[in-house]
Amino acid sequence: MxxxxxxxxxxxxxxxxxxxxxxxxxxxxxxxxxxxxxxxxxxxxxxxxxxxxxxxxxxxxxxxxxxxxxxxxxxxxxxxxxxxxxxxxxxxxxxxxxxQSLDEEESTVSERLKADDYFNGDEVDRLLQEAIDALPDKQRAVFTMRYYDAMKYEDMAAILETSVGGLKANYHHAVKKVESYVKDRLNQAL
Amino acid sequence: MTRYPTSDPQERQAELAALAPDLVRYAARHPWHVPSGYFAALPEAVWQQINGNPTDIPADYFAQLPDQVMARIRAAEEAEPTLSFATHPQPFQVPDNYFATLPEQVTRQVATQKSRVIKLQRRWYTAVTAAAVLAAIVIGYFSWQPDTQNTTLAWESLSSTELTAYLSDHVEEWEAEELMELTDQETTLLMDSTQTDQLEDWVLEEMDVQELEDLL
The missing domain is CATH 1.10.1740.10 (RNA polymerase sigma factor, region 2, helix turn helix motif)
Structure with a gap:
């Protein structure tokens, strides 16, 4: 076709x-x-x-x-x-x-997600969103482009007008922060 | 057709597995939704923003405004003739050339009524500084002419009453502004420099002995 x-x-x-x-x-x-x-x-x-x-x-x-x-x-x-x-x-x-304090801000994101008709994720998905929300601006952009869209670093570099090496470093930092945030919250809930 | 930007899920998964294995399984999830029909309606919503921003002023708005205002006035006059300016001439009149000569008349009056405005909004340290300078001048003057004018005073030996009396007798000799600068009164005094009587009264009433001693 x-x-x-x-x-x-x-x-x-x-x-x-x-x-x-x-x-x-x-x-x-x-x-x-x-x-x-x-x-x-x-x-x-x-x-x-x-x-x-x-x-x-x-x-x-x-x-x-x-x-x-x-x-x-x-x-x-x-x-x-x-x-x-x-x-x-x-x-x-x-x-x-x-x-607002950080806790209030996180709870706002979490509460909004619970009430959001257009979000049907589970607890881990909500924690992921909270963790992403807490990332610095550039890391947030890099993380979402790579983690959710599997975008190639070369394309990301062209869009963000930065180097591939810098993007990889940013992504690695962001992944570690998000992983730590989600694990900590899940462990607290146990 | 290539879809941009290109993606490589396998490369992403391998990288993630090495970095944070617990996050691998959530990466492919997609918990977000959009309202039904959202994308179909989006271009129209954008066009409304582009064409119909209520904060924008039409390009010819100001050019047309006077005509539009006059049209409304005429319409109002037709609906309610008593509003017409033409049918109710202005009952008040002014002399010929009044407005042409007004600025000149005002200028002339201002020139003949010039007064000196002395501000009294001074702080205490201004008064102290002025008093010190004045005292230095007075003392210097008397010390410099000890032989020709036998007027050297033993200032330390004067009483408050004597100082006040001295000031009453000699106040005309001082510039009004110098005295005013020694006060911290929060008012502005509009005065003529010849009104020394008023000044004397004011000095005796408002200045305390310490200020007078400082002054002398």
Missing amino acids: QDLTPSDEQLLERFRQPDTRESAFTQLMRKYQERLYWHVRKMVTFHEDADDVLQNTFVKVWKALDNFRGEAQLYTWLYRIATNEALAHIKQRQRKGAD
């Missing part, structure tokens, strides 16, 4: 034509929305947050696509914008909760 999805080059060419500009952008959204959504969702945890981030991402893409010159692949550029938006959202969320 033939794949009718237009290539990135075709989409960009149509976007540059005034009469097909909007339809090309709608097609671009349809092409990338699910991949970007899941990328963002695993970073920000909650659907409402992921929806905010994704809509903001596409609005920024619409405003900036005229300036996209193709130095990077389109998907890399899109992932970069989405990642930055997600990290900015997380920072904003952290500022709002800055007056």
Whole structure:
């Protein structure tokens, strides 16, 4: 069966034509929305947050696509914008909760997950989300891209504009922290 | 068609098994969901944000605003004729050229009513410093002319009453501003430099003996 999805080059060419500009952008959204959504969702945890981030991402893409010159692949550029938006959202969320203690913040994530209709994980899944939520920003991005999406380090390096070696070090640190966090909490529960 | 970004689950699993074996089995789980129809509706939601941001002002908003306001005024006048400015002329009038000459008149009046404003918002250490400087000048003056003017005073021997009397007799000789600087009164005194009577009264009433001693 033939794949009718237009290539990135075709989409960009149509976007540059005034009469097909909007339809090309709608097609671009349809092409990338699910991949970007899941990328963002695993970073920000909650659907409402992921929806905010994704809509903001596409609005920024619409405003900036005229300036996209193709130095990077389109998907890399899109992932970069989405990642930055997600990290900015997380920072904003952290500022709002800055007056809460760490325990209160963790319980907030945990309580929200228990009440979340769009999350059906078990206790370990919730602990994993709490542990990810406690990671520094860059480690959180690296961990979710590698742990959940099995993304290659070379692709991650292009998206995050950093070195493969640095990414591996970040991922290893993040894995150890998450493992320690989950084990400690499970042992406390016993 | 290649799906970007590329993934390699087997490589990821091998790496994870070496780093944290307990986490391997959770990596492939997917406990998240999205509301039904979310992706179908997302492009429309984004278009609404792009086209319909309520905080955006239309490009020609300010250019059209005066016409729109006038249209509303005319509509209001048609609906309620008593509101019309034309049917109710302004009953008050001003002399010819009043507004043209007003700035000049004000300037002229200001020039003839200039007064000196002396601020009295000084701190105690300003008063002490001024008093020390003044005392040094006075003492220096008398010490420098001991032979020609036999006016050297034994300041230490003067009583408070004598000091007050001396000040009453000689207050005209001092600049009003120098005296004012010796106080910490939290007011501003608008005064003419010739009002020495008022100044004398004020000095005698407001300054204590210690301040006068410091001054002298």
